[in-house]
Amino acid sequence: MSIIEAIIIAIVEGLTEFIPVSSTGHMIIASSLMGINKDEFTKLFEVCIQLGAILAVVVLYWKKFFNFSKPSFYFKLLLGVLPALILGYLLGDQIDALLEKPEVVGATLFLGGIVLLFVDKWFKNPTIDTDEKMDYFKAIRIGLFQCLALIPGVSRSAATIIGGMQQKLTRHAAAEFSFFLAVPTMAAATGYKLLKHHELLTSSAENIKLLLIGNVVAFVVAMLAIKFFIGALQKYGFKMWGYYRIIVGIIILAAFFMGYKLEA
Template sequence: MSIVEAIIIAIVEGLTEFLPVSSTGHMIIVSSLMGINEDEFTKMFEVCIQLGAILAVVVLYWRKFFNFSKPAFYFKLFLGVLPALILGYLFADQIDALLEKPEVVGLTLFLGGIVLLFVDKWFKNPVIDTDEKMDYFKAIRIGFYQCLAMIPGVSRSAASIIGGMQQKLTRNAAAEFSFFLAVPTMAAVTGYKLLKSHELITSSAENMKLLLIGNAVAFVVAMIAIKFFIDTLKKFGFRIWGYYRIVVGAIILAAYFMGYKLEM
C-alpha cells in the first residue's frame, strides 16, 4: 500500500463512516479497484483507521462524552454496544466470509437504499428529541438494530439510526445517538484488530506511518462529514442517501452478473 492509496481509503472511511451508505462496503470496493484488497495490511488498515473517525465524534461532542455528572449516558452506550460485542464475537468467521462476497455488498446497498426511501414516512411521529429522554430498554434495542451492520453493505449508521427512529427518536436524536454508539462499538473492534495485528503493524516503520496518516486523514474528513450529514438530514431526510445506495448497489450487481471480476 502506497501513501496515496492509504489517503484515498482514509478519505472514503471518513466520508462514509457516519453516513447511511456503508463505509465497509465502500472501502472494500475502492481497495479492490486499486488492486490491494488481497493484502493483509490493507484489510487491517481498513479496520484500524476507524479510530480516527471515532475520535472526530469525541472531539465534536466532547461536552457529552466528558460530562461525568450524567452516568446514565455511559450506561446507555454500554447497553447499546453489548449486542454487537456478543454477536460479533460469536459469528466472527461468518462475518469475515461475507466480506469476500461482492454480490452481498451490492444487494444490501440496493435493498438498504429502498428502505431509506420510506424511512421518513414510516416514522412520522417521534416523541424523543434527546438521548436523555430515552430509557435503557430503547438503548439496547437500538444496539440490536446496529448488529444488522455485520452484513457488509448494510451500514452501521443506517441500521442504528433506523433503530432509533423505530424507538420514537427524532431523526436528529437518532443520528446523534448513532454517532455516540459508534465510539465504543468501533473502539472495541479497532482495539481487537490492533491487538491481533500488532506484529504486522510493528514489522516496519512504513506500516506505522501509513496507519498514522490514515487515522489523521479519516479524523479530519469525518469531522466535515458529520456536520454535512446533520445539515442534509435536517433539509432532505434520508431519501437522497436511499437513491445513492440504489445506484451504487445496482452498478455493483450489474458488474457482478455481467461477469466483471470484482474481488473482495
C-alpha cells in the first residue's frame, strides 16, 4: 500500500464511519478500484484507522466524555458496548469469513437501504431528546441492535441509530448516542487487532508511518463528516441514505455477478 492509497482509504473511512452507509462496503470499492493487494497489513490498516475516526468524536464531544460528575454516561456506554464485544469475540472467525464475501456486503447494503427508506415513518413520536433521559435498559437494547453490525455491510451507525429511534430517541439524540457508542466499540476492536497482529507493526517502520498518516487523515475527515451528517439528518431524515445504499449495493452485486474481483 502506497501513501496515496493509504490517504484515500482513510478519507473513505472518515467519510463513511459515522453515517449509515457502511464504511466496509466503501473501502471494498475503493481498494478494489485502486487494485490494492488485501494482505494482512491492509486488513489491519482498515481497522486501525478507526482510532482516528473515534478520536474525532471525543474531540467534538469532549465536554461529554470528560464530565466525570455524571458517571451514568459511562455506565450506559459500557452496557451498550458489551453485547457486541461478547458476540464479536465468540464469532470472530465467522465474521472474518463473511468479510471475505463481497456479495454479502452488497446484499446487506441493498437491504439496509430499503429499511432506511421507511425508518422515518416507523418512528414518528420520539419522547427522549438526550441520552441523559435514557435509562440503562434502553442502552442495553441499543447495544443489541449494534450486534447486527457484526454482519459486514449492515453499518454500525445505521444499526445503532435505528436502535435508538426504536427506543423512542429523537433522530438527533439517537445519532449522537451512536457516535458515543462508537468510541468504546471501535477502540476495543482496534486494540484487539493490534494485539493480535502486533508483529506487522514492529517489523516495519513503513507500516507504522502508514498507520499514523491514515489515522490523522481519518480524524480530520471524520470531524467534518459528523458535523455534516447531524445537519443533513435533521433536515432530510434517512431516505437519502437509503437510496444511496441501494445504489452502492447494486454496484457491488453487479460487479460480483459480472465476475469483477472485489477483495473484501
